[in-house]
Amino acid sequence: MSVFCEVPQAAPVAVFKLTQDFNNDPFLKKVNLGVGAYRTDEGQPWVLPVVKKVEKIIVHDDRLNHEYLPILGLPEFRSAASKIALGDDSPAILENRVGAVQCLGGTGALKMGAEFLRRFYNGNNNTKTPVYVSAPTWENHNAVFANAGFEDVRPYKYWDAEKRGLDLAGFLGDLESCPEHSIFVLHACAHNPTGTDPTQEQWELIAEVMMRRKLFVFFDSAYQGFASGSLEKDAWAVRYFVSMGFEMFCAQSFSKNFGLYNERVGNLTVVARDADNLKRVLSQMEKIVRTTWSNPPAQGARIVATTLNSPELFIEWKDNVKTMADRVLLMREQLKAKLQALGTPGTWDHITEQIGMFSFTGLNPKQVEYMVKEKHIYLMASGRINMCGLTTKNIDYVAESIHEAVTTVQ
């Protein structure tokens, strides 16, 4: 009798199942608007030219080996990555109260932060502290915090489906009424899945309430540079909160902005009150890392560190990032223009007002099903599309299909 005979079949992770179904579909004009990875106008993955260059440098450098990294990761990666988020001249960095943990992608950074908070935040080992994630949010946020032991993961109002924009009043209302010390997961920019970010003025209002009500700031920054094309612009919210004096975490991912998806390059930036607190926090982070993965993978961190720490390569990288951001912006413009030209019912301004890789089209589940089953256009049940899946070659087909879905399916 097997010990595992009772193990039930788990449901597959939706976004990966979508890609699997897409791959298995023989339809010639099929389009994958599901998983969040950048594609060129030929619909191909894109290894950034600067990454190719740096990989060559690494593979030919005989001084490099495959020895273990320190538990907290490659030092030159951690410091460069934190500088990217906070700015070179960040007062917090100059005051030696910023540290970091190299992690496995943005997911790993969220995981480390969550595990630390569960052990040490709000009265030690307090699993009852509410963790608020936006409604909607990246589907893995819930699981990361729940698996770290938090018993109470709740939504905060965010997306207003009717007006297809930010529900600021609802958001602020939740901030005002939640228990003190609650943890809030904030999307630094290019909100996933809605693509709708607070404006600077709105961020200021959010920050004021969070400071007053002693709420914990946990930023998820997966698209810096990728959203607007500007690193500084995409980091504005994070830097504003730092300037306001918050102690906070920022989970950074280099999957998208470096195209290093499968090398799992992430960084948990920790901003503490002072160097002493930072030191103790990092010492405890080490213990958590040690029982999860011991030390992080070297390759991706090396690529990023080499790039960020070289003036020429850094410029080349920013250029590559802008290339990706610009193509997305172009697809947004064109999709909106085509829907308007088709006379598709509804307003489509949100397509260009939203930012980053994703757009919440507003298509309802039935319309989404129509898109997938009848038109072989794969998107998430929420109506989320990955703009990167659009190309000049398929955008007409997609626009026409959306038009059909909206006009024939209620």
Next chain:
Amino acid sequence: MYSFFSFKHSHPHHYSPALFLYSSWWGGVQMGPPDPILGVTEAFKRDTNPKKMNLGVGAYRDDQGKPFVLSCVRKAEALIAAKQLDKEYLPIGGLGEFTKACAQLALGADNEVLKSGRSITVQTISGTGSLRIGANFLSRFHGGPRDVYLPKPSWGNHTPIFRDAGMQLKAYRYYDPSTCGFDFKGALDDISKIPEQSVILLHACAHNPTGVDPKPEQWKEIADLVKKRNLLVFFDMAYQGFASGDIDRDAWSVRYFIEQGHNIVLSQSFAKNMGLYGERVGGFTVVCNDADEAKRVESQLKILIRPIYSNPPMNGARIATTILNTPDLRSLWLEEVHGMANRIIKMREQLVAGLKKEGSTHNWQHVIDQIGMFCFTGLKPEQVERLTKEFSVYMTKDGRISMAGVSSGNVGYLAHGIHAVTK
């Protein structure tokens, strides 16, 4: 608690006066204890004695005391670079070619388990990641007792890994300090008392930290007893190939248990045997009753992995796969692994010869009988302290030395030092 930093007055907002009196969230966070093994390396780095030796952390060194990047690894890297592959996310369970090759390496390519599809292997973040996923899986799905029985002693990180996953730790006798060998009777005695369906962790080969492995006949008795007690076997195999130099010989215990009908779970690491330490290459395998069960287990492993790191890193797995699946690279690898194991064995012999030459009258046979990277010298903490203070030889307090840190250039010095503190 005051903070004296200045704000950027770039926007017309008042700042809450409470800010300046606001203490840190982390005021109550204690300083974590230093990692005992890494602490050894830190102290070693600070030492200015030119004859210093670092026998702490378990990473292989060549006879010049340098890290060793295997030729097969460099060749594999060149092949991979030429392919210009993309960097798309791997599946949650990892690179398919890797998990297949990984399982074949451990079980043997013609193993009935693999042919029937009744096992599942997922790519993990090296050995630690594998143990952690395994521990999480057991914690969630194992209906038996929460207890995991470790050999006494075991790798220091086993305990916190299982504990963090929600399991409880117990021990069975393993190392006999009076012989510096295997306490076979003690092990059998303890194992015979383990409650049914508990989890027992076994080091497949090259036990860490003692270097003491059961002989095949002893493994057979253990397998028998474990079956009688209906225990769930968790194999940790971090040194396949690295122990004896022969990958099949080092995997013998794992294959034997499976043959005897144990549905084991298995952690594998490629850190040492391929020198891929920092690339974090490992696998976790669950042997099930049938393919259907394996599918269900796989689906649950993915659910466990996703909220930790989503999917594993590509680079190391790609290198390992290329080596395992390219015939001449595989042959080269087997040669190089054999070479590493041989150098260790030679150092063991030279150390014992050196001690005899120094005039030591103690029995040092265990240094040769033990296998793998580590040697439990039998030195007591006070002797270890003297060895460090007087000779700048750095090792862990339990008397463990990493043989990889020994070279033909310093083995004489080491023998001299050990003799000095034990005569």
